[in-house]
Amino acid sequence: MPVSAGHVLMSADAVGGVWQYGLDLAGGLRSRGYAVTLALMGPAPAPEILAAAEGATGARIVPTGLPLDWTAGTPGAIRDAAAALARLAHEMGADLVHLHSPAFALAEFGRPVVAVCHSCVATWWDACGEGCLPRDLAWRRDLVAEGCRRADRLLAPTRAFAAATQSAYRLPAPPVVVRNGRAAARAISADRAPHAFTAGRLWDRAKNAEALDRVAARLGRPLRAAGPVEGPNGEAARLSHLHLLGRLDDGEIARELAGRPVFVSLARYEPFGLAALEAAAAGCALVLSDIPTFRELWQGAAFFVPPDDDAAAARAIETLVADPARRGDLGRAARVRAGEYGVEAMVEGVLGVVRPLLGAAQARIPGEAAA
Numbered sequence: 001m002p003v004s005a006g007h008v009l010m011s012a013d014a015v016g017g018v019w020q021y022g023l024d025l026a027g028g029l030r031s032r033g034y035a036v037t038l039a040l041m042g043p044a045p046a047p048e049i050l051a052a053a054e055g056a057t058g059a060r061i062v063p064t065g066l067p068l069d070w071t072a073g074t075p076g077a078i079r080d081a082a083a084a085l086a087r088l089a090h091e092m093g094a095d096l097v098h099l100h101s102p103a104f105a106l107a108e109f110g111r112p113v114v115a116v117c118h119s120c121v122a123t124w125w126d127a128c129g130e131g132c133l134p135r136d137l138a139w140r141r142d143l144v145a146e147g148c149r150r151a152d153r154l155l156a157p158t159r160a161f162a163a164a165t166q167s168a169y170r171l172p173a174p175p176v177v178v179r180n181g182r183a184a185a186r187a188i189s190a191d192r193a194p195h196a197f198t199a200g201r202l203w204d205r206a207k208n209a210e211a212l213d214r215v216a217a218r219l220g221r222p223l224r225a226a227g228p229v230e231g232p233n234g235e236a237a238r239l240s241h242l243h244l245l246g247r248l249d250d251g252e253i254a255r256e257l258a259g260r261p262v263f264v265s266l267a268r269y270e271p272f273g274l275a276a277l278e279a280a281a282a283g284c285a286l287v288l289s290d291i292p293t294f295r296e297l298w299q300g301a302a303f304f305v306p307p308d309d310d311a312a313a314a315r316a317i318e319t320l321v322a323d324p325a326r327r328g329d330l331g332r333a334a335r336v337r338a339g340e341y342g343v344e345a346m347v348e349g350v351l352g353v354v355r356p357l358l359g360a361a362q363a364r365i366p367g368e369a370a371a
Helices: 017-031 047-057 075-092 121-128 135-150 159-169 209-218 250-258 274-281 292-298 310-322 324-338 343-364
Strands: 007-013 035-041 060-063 096-099 113-116 153-156 196-199 223-226 243-246 262-265 286-289 303-305
Touching: 007 017, 007 075, 017 035, 017 047, 017 274, 017 343, 035 047, 035 075, 047 060, 075 096, 075 135, 096 343, 113 135, 113 343, 121 135, 121 159, 135 159, 153 159, 153 343, 159 292, 196 250, 196 274, 209 223, 209 310, 223 250, 250 274, 262 274, 262 310, 274 286, 274 292, 274 324, 286 292, 286 310, 292 324, 303 310, 310 324
Parallel strands: 007 035, 007 096, 035 060, 096 113, 113 153, 196 223, 196 262, 223 243, 262 286, 286 303
Antiparallel strands: none
């Protein structure tokens, strides 16, 4: 039996894009000889989905029942969750811990900890809230700040979000930027669907679904929307004009994108945007909100509009549907750009941070390395 290059305990949740990120990274690490245990926090998918994910990635997936940092009721619940992850790391002999939020870096892990800044309440509020940060979010921000200080390394998916994170938590240096990645679509349809499409957590005000609903009311064609309208924190979106598809699995999303609809996101806050990347990889023309992260990733390969200008977004969609040549050019540009944000590049970027830490950890505690 080959010796493992190291055992990595990863945390993840299945509520949003962190789930796909975790599976892609776990599979990439496994393909390079690492043992991976994925500790799933928050609501768990159905058993058959978990079994399929284990089969696809080769990782062990452990539903923990532990709360998410942004739905936990008290600071103590988050600290207890961090302590539970630390115990799991010790019991499994993990060499390194890869956390999907710095808030869970609050325990003594006894091995290196890498925390990914996928999003956080402080930067979310800066983009979506008004006035001072509410008390229920302020203590969450403070725990994230503490976790940022305690983690050995911080990662972020874009330079813009790394800078926002550094500013929000007054860090001495920004997190290391490692772009998220997705595999390219395997097939491209010869015909382009005469409608628009969006995907994401429609209940999350950061996704700005209300503006998308107003866009849908202006269009002479459907704006199909995949994703839940109610969140685990009780937040819900009231939408009247979007063609709601509900929560779709990976295969169903791929079928929606195969026809290369015009993909639209008017998010006010998007640290990266995996849905836009998946659409670009499928060759969809992109209509995106003009925010720093989208500009950083898609400048020259997307049509940008102000997040709350539903009239401009509707005009952009209608223009692209009516002009196949322009739509085709934009879709090809998006697909080429998406090729720069692949899974392999993401995995190698993470390993560039992880390998030195793993080497030091294995030299220090060789008896705990997992086979």
